[in-house]
Amino acid sequence: MPQRLQFPVSSLSAAVGQSRGRAETEILLLELPAGRFYAQSPDLHPREEPVFASWALPEPIRYSIPEEMVKGSVVGNLSKHLGLEFRDLQSRKLRISGEREYFAVSTETGELVIKERIDREQLCGKKPVCVLDFETVAENPLNFFHITVEIEDINDHSPQFSQDTFDLQISESTLPGARFILVSAQDADVGSNSLREYQLSPSTDFSLVNRHNKDGNKYPELVLEKSLDRETQNSHQLFLTAVDGGDPARSSTAQIRINVTDANDNAPVFSQDVYRVSLPENLPRGSPVLKVTATDKDELVNAEITFSFRSTGQDFWYVFDLDANSGEITTAESIDFEKNKDYSLVLEARDGGGLVTQCTIEIEVLDVNDNAPEVLLQSIPSVIPEDILPRTVIALIKTRDKDSGHNGEVSCEIKGKVPFKILSSSKNSYKLMTDGPLDRERIPEYNITVIATDKGNPSLSTSKILTLVVGDVNDNPPVFLLPSYVIYVPENNPSGASIGSVSASDPDVGENGLVSYSIVRSDLDLVPGSSYVSVSDHNGDIFSQRSFDYEQVRTFEVILQACDSGSPALCTNTTLQVFVLDGNDNSPNILYPTLSPDSSVLFDMVPRLAEPGYLITKVVAVDADSGHNAWLAYHVLQATDPGLFSLGLRTGEVRTARALTGRDSARHRLLVSVQDDGQPPLSATVALHLVFADSLQEALPEMREERTDTLDPNSELQFYLVIALALVSVLFLVTVILVIALRLRKSSNLDEWGCFRPNLCSKSGSGPPANYSEGTLPYSYNLCVATDQGKPVFNVPKCNGPLNPGQDLLSFDSSRSSYPPFGISDSASYPVKLDMVSFPLIIFH
Numbered sequence: 001m002p003q004r005l006q007f008p009v010s011s012l013s014a015a016v017g018q019s020r021g022r023a024e025t026e027i028l029l030l031e032l033p034a035g036r037f038y039a040q041s042p043d044l045h046p047r048e049e050p051v052f053a054s055w056a057l058p059e060p061i062r063y064s065i066p067e068e069m070v071k072g073s074v075v076g077n078l079s080k081h082l083g084l085e086f087r088d089l090q091s092r093k094l095r096i097s098g099e100r101e102y103f104a105v106s107t108e109t110g111e112l113v114i115k116e117r118i119d120r121e122q123l124c125g126k127k128p129v130c131v132l133d134f135e136t137v138a139e140n141p142l143n144f145f146h147i148t149v150e151i152e153d154i155n156d157h158s159p160q161f162s163q164d165t166f167d168l169q170i171s172e173s174t175l176p177g178a179r180f181i182l183v184s185a186q187d188a189d190v191g192s193n194s195l196r197e198y199q200l201s202p203s204t205d206f207s208l209v210n211r212h213n214k215d216g217n218k219y220p221e222l223v224l225e226k227s228l229d230r231e232t233q234n235s236h237q238l239f240l241t242a243v244d245g246g247d248p249a250r251s252s253t254a255q256i257r258i259n260v261t262d263a264n265d266n267a268p269v270f271s272q273d274v275y276r277v278s279l280p281e282n283l284p285r286g287s288p289v290l291k292v293t294a295t296d297k298d299e300l301v302n303a304e305i306t307f308s309f310r311s312t313g314q315d316f317w318y319v320f321d322l323d324a325n326s327g328e329i330t331t332a333e334s335i336d337f338e339k340n341k342d343y344s345l346v347l348e349a350r351d352g353g354g355l356v357t358q359c360t361i362e363i364e365v366l367d368v369n370d371n372a373p374e375v376l377l378q379s380i381p382s383v384i385p386e387d388i389l390p391r392t393v394i395a396l397i398k399t400r401d402k403d404s405g406h407n408g409e410v411s412c413e414i415k416g417k418v419p420f421k422i423l424s425s426s427k428n429s430y431k432l433m434t435d436g437p438l439d440r441e442r443i444p445e446y447n448i449t450v451i452a453t454d455k456g457n458p459s460l461s462t463s464k465i466l467t468l469v470v471g472d473v474n475d476n477p478p479v480f481l482l483p484s485y486v487i488y489v490p491e492n493n494p495s496g497a498s499i500g501s502v503s504a505s506d507p508d509v510g511e512n513g514l515v516s517y518s519i520v521r522s523d524l525d526l527v528p529g530s531s532y533v534s535v536s537d538h539n540g541d542i543f544s545q546r547s548f549d550y551e552q553v554r555t556f557e558v559i560l561q562a563c564d565s566g567s568p569a570l571c572t573n574t575t576l577q578v579f580v581l582d583g584n585d586n587s588p589n590i591l592y593p594t595l596s597p598d599s600s601v602l603f604d605m606v607p608r609l610a611e612p613g614y615l616i617t618k619v620v621a622v623d624a625d626s627g628h629n630a631w632l633a634y635h636v637l638q639a640t641d642p643g644l645f646s647l648g649l650r651t652g653e654v655r656t657a658r659a660l661t662g663r664d665s666a667r668h669r670l671l672v673s674v675q676d677d678g679q680p681p682l683s684a685t686v687a688l689h690l691v692f693a694d695s696l697q698e699a700l701p702e703m704r705e706e707r708t709d710t711l712d713p714n715s716e717l718q719f720y721l722v723i724a725l726a727l728v729s730v731l732f733l734v735t736v737i738l739v740i741a742l743r744l745r746k747s748s749n750l751d752e753w754g755c756f757r758p759n760l761c762s763k764s765g766s767g768p769p770a771n772y773s774e775g776t777l778p779y780s781y782n783l784c785v786a787t788d789q790g791k792p793v794f795n796v797p798k799c800n801g802p803l804n805p806g807q808d809l810l811s812f813d814s815s816r817s818s819y820p821p822f823g824i825s826d827s828a829s830y831p832v833k834l835d836m837v838s839f840p841l842i843i844f845h
Contacts, residue, residue: 060146079110098134155246159185173263185242196245267355294349301352310346369456474566504562584678619652631677638671
């Protein structure tokens with residue numbers, strides 16, 4: 001419920017504004033969860049800012065909560081204070097980053113809640129202010145927010161004495177007003193909840209005074225109010241109560257038993273009531289600290305003084321050694337400023353009669369720069385992409401130094417020249433940011449050395465290596481090994497064979513570095529380049545898709561493309577130029593002389609009085625090949641008179657070699673061969689017909705005679721084909737008759753069929769046939785008719801012996817496959833293969 005309280009305006013002037021001339025005003029404090037308050041006045045408008053916290057960014061967000069809150073308790077609406085929308089909580093992944101996470105962020109509401117039990121005494125001990133600093137990390141984009149939670153003390157600890165009973169000896173001769181320091185109680189709480197005062201049970205002989213040390217610790221002093229009489233009362237029992245300032249207050253009680261001793265007139269006296277000394281930390285064990293002195297006016301045993309530490313409940317005496325006789329104090333162990341900044345000891349001097357005097361020794365420890373800074377790396381990514389933008393936060397760096405003052409002030413820097421920098425975010429917190437572009441292909445990994453140095457003299461430093469792996473991004477297109485490629489392919493190559501290869505590399509890795517090849521276009525107009533060559537998409541091998549013809553395509557250019565498998569893919573083009581090498585696959589083509597349109601022979605007329613060297617004609621030929629394959633040479637293969645003419649080897653010019661004589665023929669024929677220079681060479685032939693005459697009337701008879709000798713072979717071939725067709729028809733009829741006769745012979749034994757038996761021309765038997773008594777001599781031939789270049793050829797075999805009378809007239813020897821030519825005087829003129837048809841021919845004389 002809201003509470004109406006009266007506050008001085010001066011104490012809340014920042015919250016409520018001007019007081020309007022009044023000394024006090026009525027303020028309504030609205031208490032919210034986690035110890036936060038909002039102020040409201042009847043005369044003022046409500047404030048939106050918290051009274052006891054500063055929420056301005058980038059300053060840390062501050063909360064204040066009591067200790068020992070239940071797990072899950074709400075500290076504050078963190079998402080609202082960070083300015084985050086509720087719908088962004090899932091994507092921003094708001095979380096706590098710290099060495100030990102006492103808090104957590106609710107993913108549903110964005111509130112900061114208690115995660116673990118918080119014990120202020122365990123965390124901060126006796127520190128007056130207990131603060132937990134941590135960072136809140138938000139992603140997308142990555143950012144850090146500093147949170148400070150002040151842990152307020154609650155009165156959960158009672159003051160405690162080290163013992164329940166304490167003994168104190170007081171001489172009966174002690175004068176009233178003497179003071180005795182009693183044992184102190186310890187309270188783990190701080191502030192108003194800490195030890196407030198000591199109370200003594202009612203007594204007429206003693207009173208109690210509350211005192212405090214330099215460090216603010218309170219201790220009780222017992223004051224003797226009147227003289228003691230041992231003979232009347234030798235002991236006293238008092239109860240000392242320690243009360244803290246909590247609400248409700250907590251307390252504890254210890255019993256003090258006072259023994260009254262016999263008289264010892266003079267107690268020891270210290271040279272000082274309070275000894276103060278300053279020591280640097282890290283002194284070696286046994287180092288001198290202080291030497292105290294005390295005197296006693298008594299004599300003999302009562303003047304013998306011994307020194308000892310008086311337990312005050314803080315138990316610091318174990319850090320130091322005391323010589324009981326000399327009063328010299330030395331260090332018993334190393335002094336650490338980070339553990340205790342000062343020590344307060346109570347020293348007793350006791351004489352032989354039992355009189356005791358106490359003094360206080362206050363030791364201040366001076367800090368020495370003996371602690372190197374610590375470097376803590378948080379939220380380190382495993383991989384950072386190489387296309388990350390400059391000034392992007394990638395990690396949080398925190399430093400810590402146990403020393404104080406200048407010795408605890410730390411600066412942080414990065415060693416070496418790297419594309420990163422650190423930027424101070426708050427006290428001892430830094431952001432690691434990118435400071436330039438990254439290139440994984442150049443540097444795939446960075447080892448960043450972070451150096452933290454304090455400001456002590458001499459300064460101490462600590463370095464820590466942070467390894468950042470740069471992730472690959474598809475930012476490099478494939479690169480061909482050569483700017484362009486040239487392939488030489490001989491013509492008539494086999495289709496589908498490999499003719500070359502291209503290669504491209506990509507410095508990226510994985511899919512980004514996987515290269516595939518393809519054909520983009522070519523300079524061929526009518527057909528696509530892919531119909532001539534193809535490329536393997538995975539290794540760049542070039543294959544021919546057809547057999548190349550130099551005479552059709554001598555060179556062509558193909559644009560090849562290499563693309564990686566990234567997304568999006570990057571590509572690079574290169575030029576592939578293919579040169580087709582000529583092969584000798586074309587025979588020379590004779591352009592002149594040629595046959596006339598009616599296929600008649602053309603003649604060249606030469607004057608009879610032509611001088612030697614006279615140009616008669618010229619054989620003109622071309623070769624579709626090129627280079628050596630197209631170099632032509634002219635030779636005379638056959639001539640009527642070889643010595644009469646000369647032929648130019650390279651020109652093909654036909655000239656007279658000498659003058660014509662009366663014995664020379666007027667008509668000549670030259671067979672000229674034109675041969676190229678290829679391997680193997682190819683050639684063509686042409687026949688030249690030359691007539692020596694002075695006029696056309698004189699040359700005409702020679703031309704007619706030549707034409708008569710060179711009849712058209714096609715007409716003669718047709719004639720012989722007609723004859724061959726007639727013979728085949730007759731052969732077919734005879735075969736049919738023969739088959740019929742053989743079947744009739746098997747079915748009947750008629751004598752008139754006896755003449756049709758085999759081996760008529762064999763030597764197996766003799767005897768005239770009974771059916772042939774008319775005297776007709778039968779002759780049997782195997783006639784082979786063949787065609788050779790359009791002319792028929794007849795092969796007639798001879799009979800094995802004379803035909804005897806009575807032998808069969810019909811005979812066929814299938815074992816003979818070839819016969820000497822019949823009716824052909826010069827069989828050598830027809831060297832080509834003959835197509836032969838063989839059939840029996842029966843001739844009756």
